[in-house]
Amino acid sequence: MRRYRYLTDPNAEVVGRGRWHSTVSKFASRAPETDAFGASDGDHRNPEARREDDDSRRPIRCPYCDRPFRTRRLRTLHAGLEHPERLTDDQREAFESASREDDAAIRRFRVKALGMVVLSYFSFLFVYAVVT
Structure with missing residues (x-):
């Protein structure tokens, strides 16, 4: 059995x-992982644990100003920008890491947007050349 x-x-x-x-x-x-601010992500893969203590719908709050956030990454970025003097070394390191990831994501978005503009321009140019 x-x-x-x-x-x-x-x-x-x-x-x-x-x-x-x-x-x-x-x-x-x-064990449940915790972030630099001490928040635990719980056992989000276990549906039984989620039914007993449903924290997945609660907003993540800033420990300094109690502002709600949808993700821990956004809370970390907020704390680094709005409360830099109150951060511990671990929190500062988490902020720098999140900031680097955010900068890289913005850079990728800009490159993709520029690529789409260039592709659209040349597509319309070729269509115009064929039609006329």
């Missing part, structure tokens, strides 16, 4: 190969 535990336990995964494999709980050894 142990072989078929993964059919009823949503947190179990099959370990090993062949006919005599065992199951191990996916979340048994994982």
Whole structure:
């Protein structure tokens, strides 16, 4: 019966190969991760845990001004921009990392937008050359 535990336990995964494999709980050894501000992401992959304590719909709040945010990244960027003197070293490092990622995403967006403008321009130019 142990072989078929993964059919009823949503947190179990099959370990090993062949006919005599065992199951191990996916979340048994994982502790909830915390960010630089001490907020835990909980066990968002386990639906049973989500039903008991549904924090997934609560906004993430700034610990200094209590402003709500949709993501931890946005809260980290806000804290680095609005409360830089109050940040700890870990929080400052998280802000710098989030800021670098944000700058890279903006740079990628600008390159893609420029590429689309150039592509549109030359597409219309070729269509105009064919039509006239």
